[in-house]
Amino acid sequence: MAKLTLDEIGKLAGVSRATVSRVVNGYPHIRPEVRERVERVIQQTGFKPNAVARSLASNRSNIIGLFIPTVVQHIFSDPYFSYLVQGISRACNESNLILSLYLFHSSEEERKALQNIMFSGLIDGLIITADRKDLPFLPALIESQIPFVFVGRPQDESLSFVDTDNVAGAYMAVEYLIKLGRERIATIATQRNTAGDDRYAGYRAALLDSGRKIDRHLIAYGDFSLESGYNAMQGLLPVEPDAVFVASDTMAFGALRAIRAAGLTVPDDIAVVGYDDLPPALHAEPPLTTIQQPIDQTGIEAVKMLIDLINNGLQPPRRRLLSNRLIVRESSGVLQVSDEHEA
Amino acid sequence: MAKLTLDEIGKLAGVSRATVSRVVNGYPHIRPEVRERVERVIQQTGFKPNAVARSLASNRSNIIGLFIPTVVQHIFSDPYFSYLVQGISRACNESNLILSLYLFHSSEEERKALQNIMFSGLIDGLIITADRKDLPFLPALIESQIPFVFVGRPQDESLSFVDTDNVAGAYMAVEYLIKLGRERIATIATQRNTAGDDRYAGYRAALLDSGRKIDRHLIAYGDFSLESGYNAMQGLLPVEPDAVFVASDTMAFGALRAIRAAGLTVPDDIAVVGYDDLPPALHAEPPLTTIQQPIDQTGIEAVKMLIDLINNGLQPPRRRLLSNRLIVRESSGVLQVSDEHEA
DNA sequence: TTGAAAGCGCTAACAG
């Protein structure tokens, strides 16, 4: 058979290509018998409209990009990324969007590709995974007028984003430690990214709200690596905390080791709460109390938001925060049943 | 400024749009001064040709798809997938290809999307991650004439694929156990996928080549899960193996537990070798001897092969097997230095 | 070596 086009189908069904186009696109005002005739031909021939021609004529490709800047690559070996992509892809499938992946290994690649994305007009919009504070390409991206949403809170608050509520998550964690009766609650925080900032803010707020003071000596910093967690915990040990809220599970694993290495026990001497609920948290020694984020849901919401931006314009910026859950395991100790009624 | 098109650039440079097109595409026979003039205008304006229009005219999108069938989803929580995507994306960036991700959560989604991929003409080619034996969409895909390569050996040998050499990898592992002087070498194999078949074939060949017999009682089966590894190992314990080659690290972790639970020690009572070299292998108790595959390289080769298919036709089918490495850790015991000279 | 012109297959006014 000849190559199938709207014209071909039209000929076969005895109508013009415009009518076929209307049928394909679900345009309402068509005589039912005509619609049916056309649909039958489409059925029989297995015709699919050419996506490229369609994009050119409509100026809409139905392709969105997932942009993963160089610096976030470590995330890629995290399950975080897997869950996010799962959510995004699910939402794309549902909305008949094609997902293209922009993954870079150098800032040169990154710059070049972004240039292409912005000016070659292939892509309807972009999801950007980045919560770090310095995004050199951002001004150009904004100027290009291409719709995009961040996953993770960007530094610049005027941008659209979806994130989990890191402040509330950290607050929840620390509040729980307080309820457990812990007195000297330390934290291992991080710098250079907004998630870390927000978690620290939650730690701070929970302490302040319970009438406590912030003690600088109880604050240490890591860089999300296990080693940095180990080192930070070692630094905290001399000031004798009886609990520590760690801004990531991976660092918490390091902290657990440091505590064990010092001959102390978890949670008796020091209660530990992590953040992320990565699978290893369950198998940690002891199993790690932590904050679980709805990551796949974040991906789904990001796609929805992007579609909204594409259809309804970039202004005003949209924001969306999803709630997290506290997962209580042994590393924190568990609240008594009677206490639960207080909540 | 007006929207940039070939025409615009041509006007600015005082040439026709055809000439600009030639410059952009590196066509050789152009007067140097003209080329330079055009290039300068392109520079200054930051012009990028419209990717969609280009695709329509040239019938080439420079987009390739990475297709991940429903059943392989478990792979997604594996680092395997991450490494593969890293390799693929690196190769795409290098060749100026756009990578789009087709990830499905139901076979209905899968079928629908495949239909689109095949007939909407958006995509130049496809990389398919699947080593399972039953791929219901395969006949239609072949008929569609769209270029594709498998990552992992497909059942149908007439298809193009790149894979790591599972037979040789398993052979290497078992050969090592033999050299270590192990007498009763069991295996935990898998069914329903070619990688499992090949690893079993390697196990078999190594044994046979050393003049041994295959003992059915030393063969157990798992499904790649940790639990199945545990159960399979429990099943093997009564026949008293002194070594076990496990077809995946994850199952090996299960096997380690089962051995420990039976009060035996690794490697003194039973030597264990896994397959994959996942990160946890390093932290296993004891650290796991295993086979490491060049997964990112596999991705790179897949892209190269796909480009070859796109440019030079689908026939004959291409095949490529990459070599693996034996990573010796404590779970197998280590060969004496003097023995290494024998190799 | 360059320009003119004909499409690629579709959408979207505009008529009727």
Add this chain to the structure above:
DNA sequence: CTGTTAGCGCTTTCAA
């Protein structure tokens, strides 16, 4: 309700 007609921005003969 349906057909006609312009394009969308690019590549690619064909002439010059």
